[in-house]
Amino acid sequence: MSSDAMGHGVRPTAESDPGAAPVQLLDTAGVLQVSDATAEFLPVIEALSDDTLRSFHRDMVLTRRFDDEAGNLQRQGQLALWVPSHGQEAAQVGSARATRPQDHLFPSYREHAVGMVRGIDPVDVVRLLRGNTHGGWDPAERQNFHLYTLVIGSQTLHATGYAMGVAIDGDYATGDPERDTAVITYFGDGATSQGDVNEAFIFAASFQTPQVFFLQNNQWAISVPVATQSRTPLYLRGTGFGIPSTQIDGNDVLASYAVTLRDMDAARAGGGPRFIEAMTYRIGAHTTSDDPTKYRTDDELQSWVARDPIVRFELFLRSRGESDAFFASIEEEANDLAEDVRKRTLALEKPDNDSMFRHVYSERHPRIDEQREWLSNYESSFGETS
Amino acid sequence: MTDATQTLAAETLATPAASALETMPLGRALNAGLRKAMQDDPRVLLLGEDIATLGGVFRVTEGLKAEFGVKRVIDTPLAESGIVGASIGLAMRGFRPVAEIQFDGFIFPGFDQITSQLAKLTARHEGSQAFPVVIRVPYGGHIGAVEHHQESPEAYFAHTPGLRLVSPSTPHDAYWMIQEAIKSDDPIMFFEPKSRYWPKGPVDFASAGVPLHASRVVRVGTEVTVVGHGAMVSVLLQAAEIAAEEGISIEVVDLRSLSPVDYGPLLESVRKTGRLVVAQEAPQNVSVGSEIAATVTEKAFYSLEAPVLRVSGYDTPFPPAKLESVFLPDADRVLEAVDRALAY
Numbered sequence: 081m082s083s084d085a086m087g088h089g090v091r092p093t094a095e096s097d098p099g100a101a102p103v104q105l106l107d108t109a110g111v112l113q114v115s116d117a118t119a120e121f122l123p124v125i126e127a128l129s130d131d132t133l134r135s136f137h138r139d140m141v142l143t144r145r146f147d148d149e150a151g152n153l154q155r156q157g158q159l160a161l162w163v164p165s166h167g168q169e170a171a172q173v174g175s176a177r178a179t180r181p182q183d184h185l186f187p188s189y190r191e192h193a194v195g196m197v198r199g200i201d202p203v204d205v206v207r208l209l210r211g212n213t214h215g216g217w218d219p220a221e222r223q224n225f226h227l228y229t230l231v232i233g234s235q236t237l238h239a240t241g242y243a244m245g246v247a248i249d250g251d252y253a254t255g256d257p258e259r260d261t262a263v264i265t266y267f268g269d270g271a272t273s274q275g276d277v278n279e280a281f282i283f284a285a286s287f288q289t290p291q292v293f294f295l296q297n298n299q300w301a302i303s304v305p306v307a308t309q310s311r312t313p314l315y316l317r318g319t320g321f322g323i324p325s326t327q328i329d330g331n332d333v334l335a336s337y338a339v340t341l342r343d344m345d346a347a348r349a350g351g352g353p354r355f356i357e358a359m360t361y362r363i364g365a366h367t368t369s370d371d372p373t374k375y376r377t378d379d380e381l382q383s384w385v386a387r388d389p390i391v392r393f394e395l396f397l398r399s400r401g402e403s404d405a406f407f408a409s410i411e412e413e414a415n416d417l418a419e420d421v422r423k424r425t426l427a428l429e430k431p432d433n434d435s436m437f438r439h440v441y442s443e444r445h446p447r448i449d450e451q452r453e454w455l456s457n458y459e460s461s462f463g464e465t466s
Numbered sequence: 467m468t469d470a471t472q473t474l475a476a477e478t479l480a481t482p483a484a485s486a487l488e489t490m491p492l493g494r495a496l497n498a499g500l501r502k503a504m505q506d507d508p509r510v511l512l513l514g515e516d517i518a519t520l521g522g523v524f525r526v527t528e529g530l531k532a533e534f535g536v537k538r539v540i541d542t543p544l545a546e547s548g549i550v551g552a553s554i555g556l557a558m559r560g561f562r563p564v565a566e567i568q569f570d571g572f573i574f575p576g577f578d579q580i581t582s583q584l585a586k587l588t589a590r591h592e593g594s595q596a597f598p599v600v601i602r603v604p605y606g607g608h609i610g611a612v613e614h615h616q617e618s619p620e621a622y623f624a625h626t627p628g629l630r631l632v633s634p635s636t637p638h639d640a641y642w643m644i645q646e647a648i649k650s651d652d653p654i655m656f657f658e659p660k661s662r663y664w665p666k667g668p669v670d671f672a673s674a675g676v677p678l679h680a681s682r683v684v685r686v687g688t689e690v691t692v693v694g695h696g697a698m699v700s701v702l703l704q705a706a707e708i709a710a711e712e713g714i715s716i717e718v719v720d721l722r723s724l725s726p727v728d729y730g731p732l733l734e735s736v737r738k739t740g741r742l743v744v745a746q747e748a749p750q751n752v753s754v755g756s757e758i759a760a761t762v763t764e765k766a767f768y769s770l771e772a773p774v775l776r777v778s779g780y781d782t783p784f785p786p787a788k789l790e791s792v793f794l795p796d797a798d799r800v801l802e803a804v805d806r807a808l809a810y
């Protein structure tokens with residue numbers, strides 16, 4: 081493959097990388113790569129219907145438009161914080177589209193595209209980052225897309241425990257495509273340094289759980305470059321834990337889809353855990369509180385802008401004869417989505433005070449009862465006197 | 467409204483005439499204190515996430531990498547257990563590490579290294595080795611942030627023998643107390659009230675300094691004593707101001723040290739007023755405030771006209787930002803307790 085899928089200047093030296101080149105099915109010009117390295121995946125891609133390919137584009141464009149709009153809303157004081165996903169759409173959409181309805185997904189906090197593929201309402205994420213809720217949705221109603229986790233890496237262990245449960249229940253390796261279940265968890269390059277993530281690898285390998293670890297290596301953990309986290313390409317870490325691992329061009333939605341599908345199928349079939357390192361880049365700031373000009377160069381940024389996942393896929397679709405009208409209709413849908421998100425965000429009401437107490441425990445608790453009653457009396461006395 | 471904390475700090479600091487008095491935010495005062503400590507002792511080094519190139523997410527360590535280099539201002543991998551555990555090893559090698567935890571809620575991956583290791587190693591070495599590690603923790607609410615970014619986890623650490631806990635409430639205290647913390651041979655949990663990073667106050671660089679474990683009366687009053695630490699102190703001063711307009715005289719004590727608590731000035735105040743309200747952002751159950759209430763009751767029982775009352779965050783997880791003003795005790799909630807204390 082061309083070297084363009086790899087980061088410049090932020091990666092470990094080439095000689096420390098004994099692994100194969102990242103899997104890339106589309107180059108930056110949107111040309112399908114036909115070679116021995118891609119042969120394994122080409123039949124999967126060729127089997128995709130036009131509608132499925134179009135849906136990849138639609139997912140990416142809608143997420144990006146939503147992401148931009150949410151960033152605007154934050155700047156206008158409507159959200160406490162925004163966490164941009166710009167640049168990581170291909171890694172997210174491809175992997176999410178490779179899941180089956182019964183699969184479970186454990187995100188970090190930047191997986192807006194994954195969530196949208198699994199049917200979350202974007203305003204669910206807005207409510208979380210506006211400061212209305214710490215949750216936002218019921219995973220059972222959102223195709224098993226679990227809650228965001230802000231403490232770095234914790235969710236990887238939850239995913240592993242869930243996958244252990246799937247295995248104990250025997251809901252894998254039955255050969256029944258409606259029943260066999262796999263779990264996928266998302267995390268960042270910074271997260272790979274946490275004990276929790278390493279313990280998740282160990283548990284997964286030890287119990288041969290049906291799961292995929294999906295690492296989005298976006299090159300930075302806030303201001304810290306990936307080289308501070310690892311001197312070896314991160315996918316080799318997985319190998320070290322005894323987990324078959326693959327590095328992919330994370331800005332190539334087809335590579336993300338094909339490799340994740342292969343690995344989820346392997347996990348569902350009882351082949352044990354898999355690890356995917358998607359090489360990508362966070363084009364925006366870490367969050368709206370961050371100023372990336374303090375730690376990274378514009379050259380580096382531009383080198384990744386030139387590998388934009390949406391541009392590449394659009395070129396591919398056009399090369400297959402997709403019409404201007406199609407792209408225009410998706411643009412229009414994206415604008416409508418943004419407008420709708422804005423409208424519904426502005427209409428969000430402040431959560432009621434009692435919501436603070438409502439679900440601290442599943443069963444009644446005397447301290448909660450006492451304090452919620454105290455607060456309600458306090459508030460009403462306040463209303464009377466003022 | 468004007469900030470009474472700073473007015474009072476200015477009064478108490480007015481002594482040395484030709485003093486190097488400068489007005490700055492608490493975050494900058496910490497930066498200056500860290501710089502001074504690093505200049506004074508070449509074995510002081512800083513480590514944490516995003517503290518070097520970025521200067522910390524609150525910019526408390528800004529400029530220090532440029533001044534002292536990457537061997538003394540270290541951007542670590544993203545792992546709190548690693549940060550604390552490595553600080554322990556560095557201390558064994560004779561360094562005085564100052565570790566930064568990025569936010570209160572992210573201290574827990576390092577909890578084992580703090581409570582099972584750092585806190586106990588001095589005792590286990592039976593005097594042969596000291597562990598002069600400082601762990602800086604931006605903590606507390608009032609900044610409208612998302613989950614895990616507004617918590618007050620002091621009680622877990624105050625409960626742990628072997629750790630000392632302090633929390634400055636003014637820029638002047640911050641400048642001096644961080645230096646005292648670094649000089650201490652014991653592990654220090656240094657809790658920084660992050661909502662106070664930005665308001666400015668005077669720092670007297672020529673003063674005799676501030677002891678590490680000294681509570682302080684920051685407003686004199688006669689009828690009720692209120693005590694708190696960190697960002698709560700400015701809330702208490704506001705409450706005292708409002709009460710004064712209603713003819714109620716409140717004495718305000720800034721705890722400054724949570725472990726050990728300097729009970730002298732507090733007990734003296736309670737013996738005078740006969741009433742005590744303890745305020746804190748943390749949930750109430752098994753909190754620092756609960757400990758203070760119990761101790762004051764034991765030691766000043768015959769001086770008390772009313773039970774010691776606590777005003778705390780609720781015993782719930784810190785709520786979403788939209789509800790933080792409901793959760794965090796404000797002047798009104800403090801005054802409600804003051805009224806109850808006076809009603810006895």
Ligand SMILES: Cc1ncc(C[n+]2csc(CCOP(=O)(O)OP(=O)(O)O)c2C)c(N)n1
Nearest residue numbers: 190230231232268269270271300301302572
């Ligand atoms: C345990 C913990 N420590 C620190 C933080 C603060 N923090 C939030 S995001 C972040 C960087 C995460 O980088 P990475 O894992 O690469 O994911 P990315 O944000 O780049 O997607 C840090 C240090 C946190 N959320 N949790």
